[in-house]
Amino acid sequence: MRPRDFPHWLRDTMLRMFPHRAPTGLVRIGNPGRESPVLVTGNFTLTIRRLIDALRGHDVWLLCANSKGINVWCAAGGGHLTHHDVISVVRISRIGELVDHRELVLPQLCATGVERRKIAEITGWSARWGPARLEDLPGFLRRRRHLVKGERFVRFPLWERMEMSFMWSWALIAVAVLGAWGIGSWALALCALAVILGIVGGIFAALPWLIVTGPKRWLTFGAFAVVGFGVGVGVLAALGSATSAHLWLAAGTAVVATGVLSVDLAGTTPWYGSYINRFHNPALVDLVETRCTGAAECVQVCPRDVLEMNGHRRKVEIKRPDQCIQCGACIVQCPEDALRFRYDDGRVVEAATIRRTRMNMVGQRTVELPEP
Numbered sequence: 001m002r003p004r005d006f007p008h009w010l011r012d013t014m015l016r017m018f019p020h021r022a023p024t025g026l027v028r029i030g031n032p033g034r035e036s037p038v039l040v041t042g043n044f045t046l047t048i049r050r051l052i053d054a055l056r057g058h059d060v061w062l063l064c065a066n067s068k069g070i071n072v073w074c075a076a077g078g079g080h081l082t083h084h085d086v087i088s089v090v091r092i093s094r095i096g097e098l099v100d101h102r103e104l105v106l107p108q109l110c111a112t113g114v115e116r117r118k119i120a121e122i123t124g125w126s127a128r129w130g131p132a133r134l135e136d137l138p139g140f141l142r143r144r145r146h147l148v149k150g151e152r153f154v155r156f157p158l159w160e161r162m163e164m165s166f167m168w169s170w171a172l173i174a175v176a177v178l179g180a181w182g183i184g185s186w187a188l189a190l191c192a193l194a195v196i197l198g199i200v201g202g203i204f205a206a207l208p209w210l211i212v213t214g215p216k217r218w219l220t221f222g223a224f225a226v227v228g229f230g231v232g233v234g235v236l237a238a239l240g241s242a243t244s245a246h247l248w249l250a251a252g253t254a255v256v257a258t259g260v261l262s263v264d265l266a267g268t269t270p271w272y273g274s275y276i277n278r279f280h281n282p283a284l285v286d287l288v289e290t291r292c293t294g295a296a297e298c299v300q301v302c303p304r305d306v307l308e309m310n311g312h313r314r315k316v317e318i319k320r321p322d323q324c325i326q327c328g329a330c331i332v333q334c335p336e337d338a339l340r341f342r343y344d345d346g347r348v349v350e351a352a353t354i355r356r357t358r359m360n361m362v363g364q365r366t367v368e369l370p371e372p
């Protein structure tokens with residue numbers, strides 16, 4: 001990131017929970033020509049800024065489809081970014097007059113809502129899947145648009161978790177610190193800062209090892225509230241300023257910060273189980289083997305390495321069902337409708353319903369089904 005971009009990064013990161021629309025249409029990166037790749041993304045400001053940063057030194061055309069100002073994964077899962085939006089930007093931008101090829105590179109995470117085959121059928125443009133993360137795009141382009149296996153999977157590294165913790169905590173910190181300052185206590189302001197950073201930073205740092213579903217969730221979050229309170233009281237003690245009123249306020253801050261954070265982490269960390277996900281959509285991905293022809297489109301779009309192609313049997317297999325986050329991408333992309341969701345009681349949700357309703361962990365979580 002260039003230093004002059006820092007204020008924009010700060011604003012976009014602070015507000016990343018909310019839609020933030022960039023203009024749709026065509027963006028030139030570098031000096032693209034008639035053979036340059038054509039990449040597709042949504043019109044979420046933060047994504048476009050990061051893409052331009054990541055692709056510095058490359059010559060590409062970037063098509064920004066209308067994702068309603070939401071990031072690609074959430075927009076596609078929620079039904080706000082579909083193949084119609086991609087087809088629309090291909091036509092309106094008149095990219096076909098600027099290049100000699102007819103190939104789009106789609107972000108893999110839009111597979112929950114953008115049907116690749118429909119784009120080819122309607123426009124004549126073929127579409128291939130790019131990496132799940134934009135950081136992997138330069139390598140993908142250097143390898144002449146060849147994807148390596150690890151680039152298909154979603155990762156959530158520490159620095160991104162810290163960025164998320166900043167997104168969650170800045171408003172809380174602002175309220176708590178301004179409140180403490182308003183009642184005239186810098187010691188209390190520092191204490192509130194320490195409490196919130198202790199809780200939010202700690203939870204996000206430890207997220208891959210945390211249990212955030214079921215009854216144990218409250219114990220887990222309670223433990224972090226105690227840690228945050230301890231950190232805040234430690235600050236007060238170091239400043240020699242721990243009255244009983246201060247202790248009550250520090251405890252209150254710990255409870256509020258923990259409560260806000262534990263409402264649901266699903267939107268922030270869709271690849272970890274969440275309260276909403278566990279209780280509102282207990283369906284599991286299910287394979288009808290007789291329909292599977294081994295096209296393996298599902299394997300290409302699964303961000304969690306759940307599915308594998310068995311070359312001998314020429315069939316896909318569900319290898320790691322416990323890793324499935326019910327994004328529905330495999331179901332939407334399967335040309336044979338061989339995948340679907342199945343509930344414990346035997347009811348199934350077929351692919352056509354999932355395509356129509358966006359029943360997945362980001363979009364609609366339940367649909368009315370007939371009894372089995």
Ligand code: SF4
Binds near residue numbers: 285305328
């Ligand atoms: S197997 Fe699960 S995680 Fe993988 S694409 Fe299908 S629904 Fe998504």
